[in-house]
Amino acid sequence: MSVTSSASLTAGSIRIAVLVEPGSDAPREIRLASTRPTGFSDRLFAGRSPAEVPGLAARLHALCGRSHMVASEIAIVAAMGRDVEPVIEERFEGLVAERLGEHLRSTVTSGWGRSTPVDREMLADVRAVLAACHTLVGGRDPQRGFEAAKAIEGIATALARLGLGIDRKGRLKTGRGGWADGLLAALGTVSGDRFAEADRLTGEDDSAVVAALARDPDGFAARPQLDGRHPETGPAARAGSGIVPTDGRGRLSARLAEIAEAAELLAAPAADRARLRGAWASGARVGPSTGWAAVESPRGRLHHLVRLEESGRVASYAILAPTEWNFHAAGPLARTLMLNRFPPGGEGRLRVERIAGLYDPCVGWESSIEDAADA
Amino acid sequence: MCLAIPALVSELLPDGMARVSLDGVAKEISIAMVEDIAVGDYVIVHVGYALAKIDADEAEKTLALLAEAAALAKGAAE
Numbered sequence: 001m002s003v004t005s006s007a008s009l010t011a012g013s014i015r016i017a018v019l020v021e022p023g024s025d026a027p028r029e030i031r032l033a034s035t036r037p038t039g040f041s042d043r044l045f046a047g048r049s050p051a052e053v054p055g056l057a058a059r060l061h062a063l064c065g066r067s068h069m070v071a072s073e074i075a076i077v078a079a080m081g082r083d084v085e086p087v088i089e090e091r092f093e094g095l096v097a098e099r100l101g102e103h104l105r106s107t108v109t110s111g112w113g114r115s116t117p118v119d120r121e122m123l124a125d126v127r128a129v130l131a132a133c134h135t136l137v138g139g140r141d142p143q144r145g146f147e148a149a150k151a152i153e154g155i156a157t158a159l160a161r162l163g164l165g166i167d168r169k170g171r172l173k174t175g176r177g178g179w180a181d182g183l184l185a186a187l188g189t190v191s192g193d194r195f196a197e198a199d200r201l202t203g204e205d206d207s208a209v210v211a212a213l214a215r216d217p218d219g220f221a222a223r224p225q226l227d228g229r230h231p232e233t234g235p236a237a238r239a240g241s242g243i244v245p246t247d248g249r250g251r252l253s254a255r256l257a258e259i260a261e262a263a264e265l266l267a268a269p270a271a272d273r274a275r276l277r278g279a280w281a282s283g284a285r286v287g288p289s290t291g292w293a294a295v296e297s298p299r300g301r302l303h304h305l306v307r308l309e310e311s312g313r314v315a316s317y318a319i320l321a322p323t324e325w326n327f328h329a330a331g332p333l334a335r336t337l338m339l340n341r342f343p344p345g346g347e348g349r350l351r352v353e354r355i356a357g358l359y360d361p362c363v364g365w366e367s368s369i370e371d372a373a374d375a
Numbered sequence: 376m377c378l379a380i381p382a383l384v385s386e387l388l389p390d391g392m393a394r395v396s397l398d399g400v401a402k403e404i405s406i407a408m409v410e411d412i413a414v415g416d417y418v419i420v421h422v423g424y425a426l427a428k429i430d431a432d433e434a435e436k437t438l439a440l441l442a443e444a445a446a447l448a449k450g451a452a453e
Binding site for chain 2 (some may be wrong): 014061062063064108123126207321323362364
């Protein structure tokens with residue numbers, strides 16, 4: 001079969017420019033610009049049958065297709081005035097597997113992840129985990145039975161070899177000298193990176209988020225903020241309570257802990273999983289034929305909002321991705337970069353890459369350090 | 376938005392790399408994260424890495440959807 005090559009929508013990227021004071025390594029301004037597409041979901045989904053949309057949402061999104069599909073299903077079912085719980089129950093395992101696999105893949109392929117050696121055996125373990133997660137995420141139909149059980153067992157075995165686990169209190173436990181231990185050591189206090197305190201985007205914010213998304217779908221999806229608040233979302237924000245960890249090691253620990261927790265959750269009794277489902281996905285009807293969903297996707301809280309026509313077809317559709325919060329021009333990454341120094345000679349550039357990698361955007365990015373006088 | 380971009384593998388290279396055709400443009404990517412990639416396979420690409428192998432029918436449908444989205448975006452901008 002020949003595949004159509006055409007003027008496709010491209011993934012876009014984020015550009016991070018650190019403008020330093022002339023003759024200094026102190027930042028004067030952080031500029032975050034993006035070419036990633038937002039707002040296309042309304043044009044693409046409006047007029048379609050709701051039955052088509054979850055599958056299309058999954059197809060479009062490379063990294064978190066399952067999260068998008070589930071968010072779409074929940075929002076549509078809510079808009080129809082039906083109970084969303086059966087959807088969450090049916091799709092939960094796929095969400096857990098997607099978070100596990102995506103965190104692991106992103107960590108191994110990030111700039112600082114690549115600087116921690118991965119030998120042939122470790123790479124085989126990483127591949128085995130990713131393949132098992134792919135099995136569990138599945139297509140539209142969840143995987144059950146022997147294949148799923150084998151995949152879950154394979155994940156546990158491979159993660160143990162990579163030195164990734166959690167203790168009985170749910171704290172990250174890394175095997176001494178293992179891959180995970182090496183990653184954390186590389187991001188230890190020697191890096192000197194500083195991270196800004198941030199408040200967390202939580203379920204308590206959903207009603208404000210949904211209202212703002214309904215008022216200005218394109219604008220809010222591209223530049224979300226809540227009455228001047230720029231909360232953070234993702235694993236560091238989900239870790240515990242209170243403020244987000246303010247050092248690189250703490251931030252990476254939160255992501256690694258989520259990998260190990262997800263593996264435990266996949267193997268946990270159904271009753272334990274049922275108790276936690278509400279923290280992973282939710283949704284409700286907000287008006288006539290209008291429904292929303294929030295899914296804690298790997299990179300953070302993902303929102304979908306749909307309104308249906310009287311005919312039952314999609315009238316409007318909006319998606320707000322977690323990267324938009326973390327990479328907002330006045331958001332958590334920008335504030336963190338302002339706390340750091342960016343020495344010349346490559347060291348500053350490495351710092352930008354290390355820090356931005358820990359905020360883990362869902363698109364590619366590039367960075368530069370420029371003299372503010374020349375900008 | 377983390378869009379899924381399908382690419383056709385045209386050549387396998389040393390060190391877990393491959394040359395792919397990405398919307399008609401040749402590019403080198405890493406295939407280290409996916410097992411058993413062969414010339415003629417379609418893969419989903421993200422930031423220089425193959426994420427998963429997909430069949431040609433899936434690639435066709437995804438590219439058609441991306442083209443439709445691009446056309447709608449262009450129409451909205453005009």
